[in-house]
Amino acid sequence: MPTAVVAQQKQAITLEDIWSKGTFAARSVPGFNWMHDGRYYSALDKGEVVQHDVTTGAAVQTLVPLADLKPAGQSQPINVDGYDFNADEQKLLLTTDTEPIYRHSTKAVFFVYDRGTHKLTPLSSGKQSYATFSPDGQRVAFVRDNNLFITDLGTMQEKAVTSDGAFNRIINGSTDWVYEEEFGFAQGFFWSPDSRQVAYYTFDESQVPEYNMQLWGDLYPKDYRFKYPKAGEKNSVVSVSVYDVAAGRATKMDVGPETDQYIPRVMWTQTPNLLSIQRLNRLQNKLEILHADAATGKSKVVLTDTNKAYVEINDDLRYLAGGKQFLFTSEKDGYQHLYLHDINGKEVRQLTKGPWEISQINGFDPKAGVVYFTSTEGSALQRHLYRIDLKGKNKARISDAGNGTDVVNMSPDCRYFLNYHTSAGVPAVVSLREGSSGKVVKVLEDNAKLRQTLTQYDLGKFEFFTFKTSEGLDLNAWMIKPSNFDASKKYPVLMYCYGGPSFGSGSTQTVLDNAGGGVDFNRYMWYQMLAQKGYIVVSVEGRGSSGRGAAWRKATYANLGKLETVDQGEGAKYLGTLPYVDKSRIGMWGWSYGGFLTALCMTKEADLFKMGISVAPVTNWRYYDTVYTERYLRTPQENAAGYDDNSPVQHADKLKGKFLLVHGTGDDNVHFQNSTAFVDALVKANKDFQTLYYPNRNHGISGGNTRLHLYRQMTNFIQQNL
Template identity: 55%
Template sequence: MKLPLIILMLMGSTALAQPPKNITLEDIFQKGTFDTKTVSGLRSLRDGKTYVSIESNPETKIAYVAKSNYRDGKIVEAIYTEKDIIFKGKKLPLSTDFNQDETKVLIAADSEPIYRRSSKANYYVFDLASKKITEVSSKGKQQFATFSPDGSKVAFVRDNNIFIKDLLNLQEVQITQDGASNKIINGGADWVYEEEFAFAKAFFWSSDSKKIAYYKFNETEVPVYSMTIFEQLYPREYQYKYPKAGEKNSLVSIHCYQLADGKTTRIEVGNEQNQYIPRIKWTQNPNLLCVLRMNRHQNKLDYLFADVTTGTSKVVLTEENKYYINVNDDLTFLQNGKQFLLTSEHDGYNHLYLYDMDGNKIRQITAGAWLVTKLYGVNEKTGTAYYQSTEKSPLQRDIYAIDVTGKNKKQLSNSPGTNSATFSTDFSYYILNHSDTHSPAYITLNDKDGRLVRVLEDNKKAKQIADQYGIKGSEFFQFSTANGINLNGYLVKPVDFDPSKKYPVLMYVYGGPGSQNVTDSWTGSRSLWFYYLAQKGYIVACIDNRGTGFRGEEFQKSTYLNLGRLETEDQIEGAKWLSKQRYVDPERIGIWGWSYGGYMASLCITRGADIFKLAIAVAPVTTWRYYDSIYTERYLRTPQENPQGYDDNSPINYADRLKGKFLLIHGTGDDNVHFQNSIMFSEALIQANKPFEQAYYPNKNHGIHGGNTSIHLYSKMTDFIMKNL
């Protein structure tokens, strides 16, 4: 029997209009249902025309490191396979960490994490020609193993001392002697530098392989923080040096070791000990070291050039700011030996500047009411700088090329959204990673002029799966506060959203200085949870308050000396704005956040108690007196100087104002935001006789993950929301 055409059409449209599949927490946190593919392990070789990557032979299933052409992606050769790197019966992992002339590979095995950016491992050197494997050290795991530029040696840190392994005579030389736990660190950063200045390795080879410049941290006077680790019959105490706001920091000195004679020279950084050295970097001259020196208030930054043979230094450039200075890694010394590039907020927005080696400004290269967010490097043959910026929108990122003369600016990325790039060594090619709120990562290879060479990963399958589950991307909005401040936000709505209905709203907040949540980019696992909640009938909203980043200095630094006040006001105003939308139930608005966001959620449910029905705070700071010196003092100065800035916006001091339902969550092994924060907030709530719920995760750090931890955590939060909002 033939069916009428209209019925066939209706049947087809019904098939196309399949209801979305239900998202489960298992999909998000265990099954990897929504995982996207990336292009990883690619490392440009020095010729700039080829790269190495880790591949697998589909027939033999043997993994190997392949050398391929950028131009066509064809594999030129298999450099080595996993069968080549078996040491004393032990199979080592593949690595693309080549030395400078690409004749050797450094391999890390049995890696153990320490803090956010540090780890220790057993390191090995694999010689590609001889196929010989050399153990870097047999005396214990090492940190930060690094080839000398000439590839003849490897330097590393063990037990807070620096060592050099000579790969020719296999001798291991210890170049510092005074390293001791919780006292002296050589060649590695202390906890607060690692966390807040974002580096862990604190030694650097000179370009001629004859010297190593390094940090020495004297932690002796820094107060000790203890954490109980609940693993054994008798719990143990883990102790480490953690300088809280207003407390003593490590005394930091810079030194240079000469391999030829074993002499160590101390670099002059001034007589002031209560200061920071956020970066050191070799110039193109192997005897000239650049040292960045910053005062404790972090509003004055000196660029020192030091002669490492004598230790003498001079200030060549000073930058001052009425608020604070953000340190980054954009400082680039040009190969001509005469100039350097840096980024600065000198005009209120982060831009590129060119200086000569005497510290004289040659020119400002970029300008405008937007920010340079990353300097990728400079092709000195063409005089071209490559960078990422927010020129089109604070919510987006694009890639640009510009002459160091400040002329001939060209946009290399073409699709709106979030774009990042990885350039080949000679800037002939770059890998472009693009995503937006509707599309997962689309990764392409492009030539230096932005022309597409080929698609590396389209994530077509991930997009199809997302569509099947109704993950369509967020909806951006903007509103003005009572004092005329425009704030950006996004909404995640149910797939079957009906504007005539009233929905409960859960707001997500981070809100800390320089952060950004509202971006035109693809979702992560936390945001996938928002789509899960949307399928349960909730709207999820997120607003970037004052103090967040990428809108210029005045917007970001408006919270200076008074963290928490303006941010809370903006989140409360955001909740009020949402409550006026016809599709929002004004009696059912909640808020949650993690870390700084946990701090914000705690303030909102206390200081904004009449607005929010529910709040969840995960790993929150509850008083800035408990947090570290570098981060906290950057925005508040010390508690001795600014006690009101610390206490006027501490959730602990507003425990008696709590209304609504509150869930407080923390990991007991949090080395960053200490469990103490939640313990003392709990005590304040108890003494105020306020009902609340709390959950602790044994021995878990700030990320609260591992095993079934994530699904347990998000299940708990989901149940709490569904019962109370």
């Protein structure tokens, strides 16, 4: 073969490239931590904490040398997983031997490191969670065994703030399972700005039913029982208290007489002794901001936000310096926008407006009076950084013009921000930029090596497109065609779906202009591998997704699965009209909500799909948790039809195509119970199907060779049946 031909020959993508070799792993800027003055950042480098100049990226000094990381009596240094500075950045809390619990919760061994004395001191005995310096750096609060403690760093004396904590009964200073999973935080205590007080949550989960999960491996499987409130069942009773450090006493805050409610956020205002508490009714359609006097516990409602479906919970509440105003986002005009309020909750003005939505507030510069935020103003498929002043004037886009998605990490003083820019099929460029102008100071990572690697592989064409449904709706989608695509041929199609509603500042869109087109890059490369094998891969974004306003996202309210299934079916019908698509060979797959939707499409739209793979699916929303499920369906007692009419279990007898059901037995989120119920229904309906279960694996079904094995099985199933 001629040399020139050999040089141009492209490589085939393998599952090992994707899931074990790391061939397509993008580089980032790990461990980047802004330092207080905005001129420097710090990062872990070969086990040491190193300070870097923001403008050059050059290492300036080693803040924690490896030689200082040997605890007394040990010859080897500790392996630092993470770290936090105190206020003057002379002391650090070092985390090691971190152990995950659920999605956000961890416990670890903490050490206090003094840069002046080079002394390394264990914070306490055993493992702790969420160790946090007081703002003045003199104390550390942490949680152990469901109780809250404070250590005085001057004496290293430890004091218990609470003592009634007990597993599966009382939790102090951290959250229960459902708050962690659905409200997105695990640490449940917060130092006051003056370091004199600590506000903390208490969860009484004694009446919450337990879920029993068997752990396999030993001669006799072990039972792991934890509190998991399924839809319609009892939740934890949640209270908020403030502990006065000097007085050594706690005062309970008044969150109202109703106990069947949520307290999704607690934070200190900029006013001394004033605590902000967000209260949400169980149906999640009424959110109230309470201001509580930390000394007496007395509270008053200053703002109420309501919606006929549900109200968004996010981290956009910002109290401004001076204690007279706060920023808040609401979708009361149909889109998530930014509002300025006085401290008593009265609306001063709406700062942003238009048929687009704010995804996140990224920062506030008090000197310039400017708010930085990420929004969909350019396109529902993109996210870019903007700024606007407190008068609602001088709005400007800060990130570069053009397509793609920007993820922003802004310095506390807003002088600089780290920008992670991606676009479809293109790995991240990480750059340091000026906050006021967006001007590039330095490119910290351009993934040039990965870009070069990608040129060596046979990649198909990725393209976004929009089509109109029979209802007249425009649905966004993308398609990957084989590199040797021939329009005169007929190709099988694999559709990927998620379809679930997003919440807060997150996005569940599968059609986005980022590196993977809305999916993680490894999965994108798997789709490219399938394209090499002769498949067209498509994702269609239906109703219920984010980026297009409240009406679009909440169209699925009270009837999850109905419209989403219709829209995926519309996608299959549209694809079947394309001259290069074999409409008898359209398949679908999805994970979690996408697994639920795949199961529905394989039953309710059985004539459209030849093959389906459901991974870790919900098959009956009665089995899922209160916060998520009731937010979108209300309770089963109020809306039984919303739970049952679109449960795949109820439609098992309609299955026609080849079907693979996958689940991890250790899934604490979407319980294995969902798949056993669906299997039972399929057996009763005398339907043929295949199952694949992974012992002790959680919702992510990962660890060791697990992902490689899973994707090999799915690839084989697709090739054999589509």
